[in-house]
Amino acid sequence: MTDQVDIPGTPGQVLALIRAHGDVTRAELVDRTGLARATVGARLDALQRAGLIAPAEMTSTSRGRPPSRFRFRHEGxxxxxxxxxxxxxxxxxxxxxxxxxxxxxxxxxxxxxxxxxxxxxxxxxxxxxxxxxxxxxxxxxxxxxxxxxxxxxxxxxxxxxxxxxxxxxxxxxxxxxxxxxxxxxxxxxxxMAIGEHRLAHPDVSSMLMLKLATGIGAGLIAGGAIFRGADGAAGDIGHIQVVVPEEGTPPQCRCGNQGCIEAYAGGWALVRDLQDAGLEVATVHDAVQLIASGDPTATRLLRRAGRIIGIALSDAVSLLNPEVVVIGGELAAAENHLFAGIRESVYARSLPLATRRLQIVPAAERELAGVxxxxxxxxxxxxxxxxxxxxxxxxxxxxx
Ligand SMILES: [Zn+2]
Structure with a gap:
């Protein structure tokens, strides 16, 4: 045998094929890797010994013969x-x-x-x-x-x-x-960006994932992969500061600055404003319940939150030109009013070329998007x- 390092289709690569395609036959693996049948057999034996794969068929139909179909051992x-x-x-x-x-x-x-x-x-x-x-x-x-x-x-x-x-x-x-x-x-x-991209938008090369919960954050997909920036801080959209003339003095943020997007429109800010309006809410979950019940103050505040989030989002859209903006997190459960506010700002403020093909959609995996x-x-x-x-x-x- 020649040096293993030079052979394409290492055991790890064979496992990747099996994981990507569900169950795979020996013949399909020979086809896909270009390896000799005996080498594929050796790879499969090694993966089976390690407990990573298992025969995909019942043994009764293939008594005495080595199994021909294999699957990833997800239960391992x-x-x-x-x-x-x-x-x-x-x-x-x-x-x-x-x-x-x-x-x-x-x-x-x-x-x-x-x-x-x-x-x-x-x-x-x-x-x-x-x-x-x-x-x-x-x-x-x-x-x-x-x-x-x-x-x-x-x-x-x-x-x-x-x-x-x-x-x-x-x-x-x-x-x-x-x-x-x-x-x-x-x-x-x-x-959330990694999950939504791989599972719901695998062919999209440019995507922005906005998480709206207690705080506000974003994950960026650029060139089909997560974009982290120089220090892993890319996407920290919640602490972008904006001036909203009709809102008066910018509110104090948890980070120490004033006028951050999340100080106007994060879940904690929404709870603060609902309490100021005399409503009984203690958590973001309470706020979402109140919105779901159709409370007029809560829905008005959520639409306003959407418009303010849309101000920062429209800058991000102009800068990155994403094909899809995915919106998830606890607040996104109350999507109607929130999305209306966001769309209003984004389409009014972004350049037409940046929004020509732009879709703004809820997270496909809903509350499990992060998982x-x-x-x-x-x-x-x-x-x-x-x-x-x-x-x-x-x-x-x-x-x-
Ligand atoms: Zn801040």
Missing amino acids: GALLIADSGATGVRLAVTDLAGTVEAQSRLSLDIATGPDEWLDAVMSAFTGMLDELGLSGSAVHGIGLALPGPVDNVAGMVVSPPIMTGWDRYPIRDKLATHFTCPVVVENDANA RGLVTALCDHLYEPSRVDAQLASAAGVHA
Whole structure:
């Protein structure tokens, strides 16, 4: 045999083909990789020994013959997914293909600080795994989305405007005291952008994902891939400052500045304004309920929020010329009035060429958009072909 490094279609690449196409036959793999039949057989054996793939057919029809169809062994482990906003976190335990086996939502303020916050999330995960009858060793990876700028290589939050105690906190070291598996950390809006792009708009090369929840953030897809900027801070649209003449003195933002988009139109600002109008609301969830009930003050404030968000969005549209703007997050559940306000500003303020083909649509995965995106990012990492090859090589070394 020649040097393996020069052969296309490593085991990791064969696994990528199987994951992308569902079940695949030996003959299809020979076709797609250009490898010899015997080499494909060796790749399949290695992947099967590692528990990554399984025969896709019942053995009764092929007694005595090696199986001819293979599939990804999605049931071979579990992923832990935590998609956090500023005041709450959605937790999911999924199989290795991202099918949700259990989910819950915790009210947990990110300002609690990383130690307490991560302990609470990990203990909730332990409870969910117990209920599913799974042990910690079944966990193959953890995906975590946080509402601040993230250095996703280091797995750290960097200089967040509001997350006290999180700046450069060693999240992976902390999680390693609970689970020994790879950890992917993403910005919350980036996670949604990755998921919505891959699952709902895979052929779009330029997309803007706007997350409207307690805070406001955006994730950018440019040239078909997530665009992070120089320091992972791209898309921090919520702290763009605007002057809205009819609003008088610009409101104070959580970040210390005045007149940020989120200080007018974020979930927390909406709660503030509803309270000022004498309505009984304590959380963004209450505000969304009030809007759903048709309360005239709440719907008027939401439409105004949409118009102000649209001011910053129209600048982003002029700069980036996205084909699709996807809007998700808790506030997007109240889409009618919000979208009307956003469209009003964007079409009035952007240049016609930038909006000629522009679509403004709700997140296809709704409240699971962040979870789906984290699964996508985590699986891209776990099953990156060179990573799989390295694992198989080290396992073979141990057994030799
Ligand atoms: Zn701000």
